[in-house]
Amino acid sequence: MKNVKVYGPGCARCATTEQMVKDAATRLGVEVTVEKITDAKSIAMAGVMSTPGISVDGKLVHTGGLPDAAKLEAWITT
């Protein structure tokens, strides 16, 4: 099971990103746990400077802006 973290202080785009991850997982039938990281210190220490950021199993895959839907599917399946 993959562990996905969504980094963001709570802006609208961060909430959308979290929902996109969940939707993509449901659509593909992949089991994931989605964690939302909102604390500024943890966000910065993960190496994220532009939010929202996404990490999969501890590896940062995306920062800044909404993720591309096709890329998102690739991140959570491979």
Place this chain on the structure above:
Amino acid sequence: MTVQTHDPVPHRDTPDWAWYIGVPAMGAVLYLLYGQLIPISEWVTALFPVARDSHTGEAIAFFVYDVPKVLLLLTGIVFVTGVLRSWFSPEKTRAMLAGKNQIWGYPLASLLGVLTPFCSCSSVPLFIGFVSAGIPLGVTFSFLIAGPMVGPVGLGLLYGLVGWQIATIYLVFGFTIATVAGFVLGRMGLERYLQDWVRELNAGPVGDLPEERQTLVDRLKIGAEQVREIVGKIWIWVLVGIGIGALIHGYVPEEMMLRIMGGEAWWSVPAAVVVGVPMYTNAAGVIPIVEALLGKGAALGTTLAFMMSVIALSLPEMIILKQVLTGRLIAIFIGVVAGGILATGFLFNAIL
């Protein structure tokens, strides 16, 4: 319960060719529309049952001319900026600035502040990311000041509404203030006034993010997305700003403006800063007001000081930064930037 596995939903995206044709076509339409604004706005103004040369008529004419003009300019600027900025990111900027302790780290930071996309909602992670990677505090401040102060939206609207001369003056002085204020703040050794937990952070692991490959169409999409998001969010500020500009244009007598914001009144510059700091709007909201003020004979230095303090020093931004800076550091920060703005204001009132 069985988990149903769907095929990946086909992404029904606009084909690439539609972007290559659509963007220039849209640009041409907006450009043609922009050229017809005077006849269109005069025609709309004439629909109102008031004399064109009355106070109310002047105010209405200002409003119906400026609203489409600013919105058209804004759409174009935000789109072009969104596309250009897709080549930059805070991560790349940090890599460029890290270890640049030399004097030219400051102008470089100011320049990157203008080019790097970041929203104020992520200014705290960005600040921590910079400082923890060893970028000097002063250089970080240059970056944070330049971003809003010399933003492309402000410059583009100044160019369109007030003229290239003042847009150029604003660019040069905004850039200089960001650079010099960062340098001064850097020299003051303010690291001890960071919040404790920020000082204790050591250089975080610089995430080596694999760069996501972007095609030109991806970048055009970013531009379009930015237009939808930014214009969708700030149009109300634009209308309020133009409304205030229209009232000034229509009703404020010139003699009164000369007395309050004329070059003779030395105190008008600090007063403009004091009024400007708590005002929270953005460049797109304040420049129609600037246009009306200058049109009524307000002194350039005073007006520049007002505009700069509204755009560069905003209370909500300070409240966000309070998470990482102590109150004392915020006060010093405001003091240094306000000092630069005052100097600019006095300079222009003296030489013009």
